[in-house]
Amino acid sequence: MDETQGDPTRVEATVPIRETPLWAVLERRLFSVLDTAWREFAATYCGPDGRLTYGGRMHHRDGVDDFYEPFFNWPVLYRLGGADDLLPAVKEHWAGVTAQMTEFGFVRDEYEVGYDWFHQGESLNFFYAICAADPDDSDFRERALRFARLYTDPARGNYDPDARIIVAPHTGSGGPRPGLGTEWIEYSATQAAMKPYGLPLDDLPGITRWDDLYAQENARRMGDAMQDRLGRGDTAVNLAATSLVTNAWLYDHAPELGDWVVEYVGAWRERAAANGGLIPDNVGPSGVVGELHGGHWYGGHYGWAWPHGLHSVESAAMIAAVNETLVTGGTAGLDLARAPLDTVIARSVVRADAATAGSMGWGWAQKMDVAPGVPVRLVPYRHGSDGWFDLHPVPLVYPVWLWWLTSEAGDRKRLESLEEDAGFDWRDTKWFQDKEEQGHEAPWVSFLLGRNPRYPEDALGLALGQVARRLALMRETPYGPPDDDIHWWQRLNPVVTEVLTQLVTGAPPALYNGGLALARVTFGDALRGRPGLPDDVAALVREADADGVRLELVNLDPAARREVVVQAGAFGEDRIDRAVFDQRADDRPGDSRGYLVPDPRTRQAEAPVGSSRLLIALPPLHRISLRLEITRRAQTPAHTSFTRPTPRRDT
Structure with missing residues (x-):
């Protein structure tokens, strides 16, 4: 809890369950199935030390991310309320894969020798999630600080403080690696x-x-x-390195770490301002945009021209803007991520060939079940010497993040405008899954805006179906991959957390190429002193706006009492000002001679809070509905433990 504020405000749930919510039953069923699924994956594909069983080769510089990615969201599940033994398991897998990659020569001192940040970000999702799940682990704290110094310490060679650049697209524990390797x-x-x-x-x-x-x-x-040209100098996707430094800053708020994030993101913002607001994708060794590309703002590695354009540049810009927001508490820097979206949206066209118009459109059309001939708004993802090209639907994850972070009218208007000519009904929950644990933003946002009331049940049904399919695929292929398919395990990872993240924390999942996970609310088990929902407790965030959230908690256990710590924000950065909640108006259980199951009468009660945490006591088979009035980013974010008090400073 918060040492500066004393014990948290305590609220007792008094309303018994009359109708058991289907979403609550499905949510707890999903937790149960997932706790079986991850054990089966580990038993099928992993060695005794946690590494993946693999007898093939490693190719060129690529591949480290593909060995960490199958586990990336396992600590997310633990933090949501997965089994107690999942935490030591994820640490064992992280250590096993790290040793495995060290033996291949791809990792040194527990960190990637050197590769691009589009892929390093994918590797590090696993690491960041462990740090958030167990901030008391001194070994991971030491690693977080040591890894951050690879970029904040000029002596390591990866960062030039004079030019304010990461000096190469491929960097890591071995310092900068010029070029792109032998591939x-x-x-x-x-x-x-x-x-x-x-x-x-x-x-x-x-x-x-x-x-x-x-x-x-x-x-x-x-x-x-x-x-020569793509293998030297800074590139926009290097902005994902800000997560490595921000993750370390969340432990102790070391000024040099926060200052580095502000400095590096600020340098890119200045370059964007000089380019009419749009972030360029390349900076030469001397710190000049276009130095290696004939003066052009486009052309850098994983940049606007090649290979993915908006998909990689916007992701990095959003990750950096989010990290700066965490460090500074302000949202003005989000324009770094707004400008690329607004630039391409301004050039949108409506066409009926979404599956074939661009380099990656077929995957979108398959997931969204959009048939040929359906009009869809497409935007250009890439820019080369002939201008903008490579048309795709707008990736909803980024406008969703902007609206979620700010609740500003302009960000909501941008998001809602994309529903027109989307090619599908935003209220439909599409039955697909990909490795990023994203893609169902449209029906979730429709739910939060009050236009899709069935989403919790539909989405949890989808999640259970996703797990069932992965388990079936695993049982059909209980062996390792050939050495040309190191993406094998990602496609079989049975841990699905997108829907749980949305419904339980009221947040989109972390940006896949290296973003930190945020939340409107997170939970702890007060009686067991660990993060996540207690056993048999289900949670649902029904509303999330600028002023707070509306939240439901249900204790499905017929005999045991639960106590739930509700924390505002992923890192306690938000302050709960007041809680308004329902209470039973009549304490009498009713007359046993009556035939009807009475609907308990309720009244509204409220309690001042004034801190990041609130304690909810849930008797057996009881529920509570709360409206939490919240001031966002009122406190300094930190890796917060549910086992001991955590000091908090006002921002």
């Missing part, structure tokens, strides 16, 4: 998987179309140019 010494058209993304650089004489790369001389020239 693209030659960039040949025989790499058929890369054909949808086109030419990495579009300004080389004599190479104007993909088929020109069949000539070995051209393939070598392209490879040489990529190594």
